[in-house]
Amino acid sequence: MNGVTGPDRERAVELVQQAYADGRLDPAELERRLELALTATSSGELEPIVADLPDEVVHLTSAGGSVTRAGDWDVPRRLRVDSAYGSVRLDLSRAYVPYARIDIELRLAYGSATIIVPAGASANVDGVRSEWGRVSCKAPGRPRPGRPHVHVTGALPYGRLRIRAARG
16 A cells, blocks of 8 residues: 555545534534545555545547636536636636635647636646646745645646736
8 A cells, every 4th residue: 555645634634624614514424534535644544534435537628729717607616627728717716616626637739728816825836737838827836824725737738828916
């Protein structure tokens, strides 16, 4: 069995806390699962703790058109966007963001993406691979307590990614 990585443990703790916030776990079950998650020594020990808790990925796809989300929309915990030639604009500044961490995976062959994070939020783009494209992040990189953190990964062989904070 593999050891537990920090992100795996964080994901398990987040899923348990979200399930409690959603009313799917009572306080005793929350406490039991958090203790198990925090003391797990292998990834195999984490799996049964979260096996019955949803962690769905919302998948948006476009071949040549644009993908836009703006205004008052529900931001999922995990979002994947595939676009061959189109543009992507995700404006989280007025969206409902119920999670401390949002994972966004981008697969853009030739397109471009703009992500606008809420004022005070942070973003990390270390997991984005670009060959001939460009990645620009003007939002703070370190997570801040009580503020959303957007973690962006993916591949942009010829695409561009721009992340900025909302104008306050």
